[in-house]
Amino acid sequence: MNKFEPIIRPMFCKKCFAEHHPVLGDVFAEHIKNVLRVLQLDYNPPMKHIGITPHLISDANEKLDLIELTTYCTINGCGVETKWNKEKENFTVHLQRPTIYTLPINDWKALQRYIDSDYSLLNS
Numbered sequence: 298m299n300k301f302e303p304i305i306r307p308m309f310c311k312k313c314f315a316e317h318h319p320v321l322g323d324v325f326a327e328h329i330k331n332v333l334r335v336l337q338l339d340y341n342p343p344m345k346h347i348g349i350t351p352h353l354i355s356d357a358n359e360k361l362d363l364i365e366l367t368t369y370c371t372i373n374g375c376g377v378e379t380k381w382n383k384e385k386e387n388f389t390v391h392l393q394r395p396t397i398y399t400l401p402i403n404d405w406k407a408l409q410r411y412i413d414s415d416y417s418l419l420n421s
């Protein structure tokens with residue numbers, strides 16, 4: 298397998314669902330033009346998006362006919378910690394708590410292509 302390029306996709310996070318995120322004021326990371334950027338949510342997302350959060354998929358490994366994904370919920374305080382770097386004047390994103398998902402390879406191919414036009418934390 299070639300070197301894996303990390304991507305972000307909306308996925309279900311049990312912890313965020315239990316704690317009712319995403320919500321107004323949440324700090325989260327998103328991929329914008331291939332750069333991981335830190336943003337603050339400036340609106341309350343609809344109820345149907347509770348528990349659905351941006352996940353950084355940092356690695357994918359084939360295991361027989363399955364794929365094992367290493368993912369991080371990018372809500373600050375959940376799967377990542379974001380810190381302001383004074384010298385560089387930017388945020389750094391520290392990966393904290395991975396969630397491992399195992400998917401059939403065809404589901405993984407579909408997830409890579411999938412753009413959910415109904416889901417975005419970037420615009421209200």
Ligand SMILES: [Zn+2]
Pocket residue numbers: 310311312313350370371372375376
């Ligand atoms: Zn989460």
